[in-house]
Amino acid sequence: xxxxxxxxxxxxxxxxxxxxxxxxxxxxxxxxxxxxLFGLIICVITSVFIVGLMRFSFRTAGPLSNFKLQHMIxxxxxxxxxxxxxxxxxxxxxxxxxxxxxxxxFKVVVILFVSAVVISGLVIDIIGVNDELSRRGPIKDVxxxxxxxxxxxxxxxxx
Amino acid sequence: xxxxxxxxDEEIIEKVISNDQEFxxxxxxxxxxxxxxxxxxxIKDEEKAIDAVQESFIKAFINLKGFDTKKKFSSWIYRxxxxxxxxxxxxxxxxISLPEGIDFKSEENIEAEFEQKxxxxxxxxxxxxxxLLYSEPIxxxxxxxxxxxxISDILKIPIGTVATRISRAKILIKKLCxxx
Numbered sequence: 001x002x003x004x005x006x007x008x009x010x011x012x013x014x015x016x017x018x019x020x021x022x023x024x025x026x027x028x029x030x031x032x033x034x035x036x037l038f039g040l041i042i043c044v045i046t047s048v049f050i051v052g053l054m055r056f057s058f059r060t061a062g063p064l065s066n067f068k069l070q071h072m073i074x075x076x077x078x079x080x081x082x083x084x085x086x087x088x089x090x091x092x093x094x095x096x097x098x099x100x101x102x103x104x105x106f107k108v109v110v111i112l113f114v115s116a117v118v119i120s121g122l123v124i125d126i127i128g129v130n131d132e133l134s135r136r137g138p139i140k141d142v143x144x145x146x147x148x149x150x151x152x153x154x155x156x157x158x159x
Numbered sequence: 160x161x162x163x164x165x166x167x168d169e170e171i172i173e174k175v176i177s178n179d180q181e182f183x184x185x186x187x188x189x190x191x192x193x194x195x196x197x198x199x200x201x202i203k204d205e206e207k208a209i210d211a212v213q214e215s216f217i218k219a220f221i222n223l224k225g226f227d228t229k230k231k232f233s234s235w236i237y238r239x240x241x242x243x244x245x246x247x248x249x250x251x252x253x254x255i256s257l258p259e260g261i262d263f264k265s266e267e268n269i270e271a272e273f274e275q276k277x278x279x280x281x282x283x284x285x286x287x288x289x290x291l292l293y294s295e296p297i298x299x300x301x302x303x304x305x306x307x308x309x310i311s312d313i314l315k316i317p318i319g320t321v322a323t324r325i326s327r328a329k330i331l332i333k334k335l336c337x338x339x
Contacts, residue, residue: 009187012216016180029225
């Protein structure tokens, strides 16, 4: 056994000295954290959109309601959700690969996160913050351009 | 040994990260024996256990800059060995199932009956017959002398679950050892 034990030290240290194994740079770990954070932020934005869409679909009434809903679904930025999932999955994979000791139960985190986003999305929609944001500040121009590019003239927000 | 071995694990890791890579040998020598015993008990094959420990030291070195030196290095390296060993177990062996006729109900006071030192000897004998779910936490507690918090860090389970599994493992050991 003692011989084998000595071999572990020798073999590992030999590989280190010969440069066969190298420490990963800190940037690798920073990218992991960044992608997770990025994924989370995009996830929040997407979820707020989705919650708004759901609320709108429940409230729609009148002759053009179906058209408006279809229009919202067609123009929904689905690529955002793909980006969110990509960021989260890659980020978490990187974090899990190097971070062996942190006790993160990702299932619980995801459930809590989704609940928090749905609730906050509802609150934001009820208070009307999203509507206010789309009429004022930097988002106003982005939304106006988005609708103009698609030749859409929203009913209320951009008059 | 040329190195100052009075340094804590975390201090040594900081030295290794800041280009004193020779110091990594101190870490390997500090842990290899304990880790080999731990991996051998999980894998039940000394050759594969040596491979698992060696691979763990290599993985730890590669990912050293991702280790938070405010945390315990021992929990981190045990976690890596746990992952490596479980991968090998999943690849090569079937999980040991609970022997028939064994349940966890016990009217006797197990705590009073088994003192830690006596239990350590019993554990080594009966460990191989226990499912990994129970053998691993009890081994970490009695043989590797880890605290509930450390076991919780290594196995990524809540402290309450650690306590439950250790308590059930005690009952199991008693019954398995009696059976033998």
